[in-house]
Amino acid sequence: MDIDDAGRALAAECARYTAMGWMRGTSGNLSVVLDRDPLRLAVTVSGRDKGELTASDVVVIDAHGTTTDPVRVPSAEAGLHGRIAAVSGAGAVVHVHAMAPVVAGEYWPGGVHLRDLEMLKGFGRAAHDDTVTIPVVPNSQDMQVLGDAFESHHRPDTPALIVARHGVYVWGDDLHQARHRLECLDWLLRFTVETRGTR
Ligand SMILES: [Zn+2]
Secondary structure (H helix, E strand, O other): OHHHHHHHHHHHHHHHHHHOOOOOOOOEEEEEEEEEEEEEEEEEOOOOOOOOOEEEEEEEEOOOOOOOOOOOEEOOOHHHHHHOOOOHOOOOEEEEEHHHHHHHHHHOOOEEEEEEEHHHHHHHHOOOOOOOEEEEEEEOOOHHHHHHHHHOOOOOOOEEEEEOEEEEEEEEEOOOHHHHHHHHHHHHHHHHOOOOOOO
16 A cells, blocks of 8 residues: 555544544544555644544554654654554454443553443454453553554453553554454444443
């Protein structure tokens, strides 16, 4: 994927996410891998209304979240995008400040367990006889700290990370798979929060 295609795809995805209420204010950021070796990603720029991005509101970063772009500023969280893409092999990483993951992380700071729910199939797991644990890590402004926490919990079959009192990261082969996983995970976490104490 070249940078122009990436910019168009990221702007379109951000508009959809904004409509879901997942990118309030200027929060959240999405990225897509441009090259694997060395790793280069296109990530949404910092500080813009994510419902109004254009195809040029992206910046190219390396695996550490740094850029050589003289003008555009990547999201402060770009370093974690690079780390997740490098470790997981994902082609796209999405990060939003959806409410359900944060509430779930508040109830279950040791990890959120999901089981026996049809929507788990949309997350790439079995609907029965399989417990999926979404890791929860403490929030930090230091992407090295967050990256180390992500890596210590990473499992190839669980493409998501809740950052406590902050938001959620989900990744996949491409932007569509990442979005579908996030949509299903949001449903799963909302169900789990709303039915707590009944199981
Ligand atoms: Zn964030």
